[in-house]
Amino acid sequence: MDIKLRELSDEELILEFQKNNTEDAFNILVQRYKNPLTNFVFRFLGDYEACNDVVQETMIKIYRYKDSYSSVAKFSTWVYTIAGNLARTEYRRLRRRNIFSINDYGEDHSTYDLPDENYRPDVITDSGIKDKIIQTALLKVKETYREAVVLRDIQGLSYEEISEILGVNEGTVKSRINRGRAQLQKLLKAIHKE
Amino acid sequence: MENDEKKYEDIIKSLNGLKEVKAPANFEADLQRRINSEKLSKGEKKKFWENIFVPSKIIPSLGLVATAVVIIFVMETNSEEMDNPFLIEPRVREDVFVITEYENTETKQEEISKQKSLKKDEPVHEKRRDESELKSSEDKMITGREKSGEVEGLLDEKDVVKDQDLSAGNYSATKLALTDSSAILPPTTAPETSSDMVTGQAITKEELNFRQVQLTEEEQKTVNELKIQVQSVEKTNKSQK
DSSP: OOHHHHSHHHHHHHHHHHHHHOHHHHHHHHHHHHHHHHHHHHHHOOOOHHHHHHHHHHHHHHHHHHHOOOOTSSSHHHHHHHHHHHHHHHHHHHHHHHHHHHOOTTTTTTOOOOOOGGTTTTOOHHHHHHHHHHHHHHHSSOOOHHHIIIIISSSSOOOHHHHHHHHHHHHHHHHHHHHHHHHHHTTTTTHHOO | HHHHHHTTTTHHHHHTTTTOOOOTTHHHHHHHHHHHHHHHHHHOOOOOOHHTHHHHHHHHHHHHHHEEEEHHHHHHHOOOOOOTTTTTTOOOTTTOOOOOOOOHHHHHHHHHHHHHHHHHHOGGGGHHHHHHHHHHHHHTTOOOHHHIITTTTHHHHHHHHHHHTSSSHHHHHHHHHHHOOOOSSSOOOHHHIIIOOOOOOTTOHHHTTTTOOOOOOOHHHHHHHHHHHHHHHHHHHHHHO
């Protein structure tokens, strides 16, 4: 049974889960999407704990609202849409929390420059330094552009899929991706020169 | 589009080369635990109607409703307004008490003083005049007891007297006769007392007019003849003196 389920596509698995409430079908979908979703959400949020919560919440939503999926759309599109919405909500919440926790700290309302632990020499290794710099630059890109860039250049989704996930037309998607790339290029100029 | 990809080739390569971030090892276990906890909380959560129709809740609520219905029923049946007994004015026993009032006490006093002066002039009739004063003072107020008891029998006469004897002509005739002649007793009734002095449902003896004598024309003539004789006798006596 388990072997047969593993051979099924994402859409067939969710249909099996919808019709027969087969928990194994859902578990296979979780195994297939847990890492891609974690990668997507982490690159968007830049916070692993928050990313883990968002992916867990995405899976729970799939479990709870399995009947709301229609076979017209691709399963991956539906899953990324859910994850993207939750990630955006979490990102805004994190941003608010950071603003309040840093700027409103202390009685004199003065701002504090927090030391960046990521670039400490004892923490950073040569293999990881490039990743961290890119991730930091990516987080500085505008939210809407970043999401499109991550979905296209990191997750490797098609423009069509991205337009469905973001709910905008393909032209807008391409525009957002190009603008995101341009911003990223400016930020990563030094690395590329090296 | 291809030009754009060539333009940002380095960036795309850098992004593609990023290490894939993987989910934690206990991801599925945590997920299963969260799903199970949600299932339990969902199973425990009953519908609103299920919560209401639990015997432990429905019995006291029904009792409360029944009590409310009984209270409303009792209140509806006893909805007559209850007056405060301390604020109720006592009922006037008209059959026992009669309120009389004199509209013009000054005229009454004048009348009494006139009678007193007459008393001095005519000592013969002193006793009778005193009696008339007493009667008039008694007539100021007739108690209900007199009205209901002793005078009750006279009540029927009262209406007749009102209609017949107290007509203006008769009254003036009698008044003239009685005032001119000292031999005849003066009327015990004052004209005001019949209608002016007594108000409301008071009944006076004057109204009854039981002592007023109605003179016929022949009697009136004889009275006048007697008056003339008396006057002539008085004149002769005076001239002799």
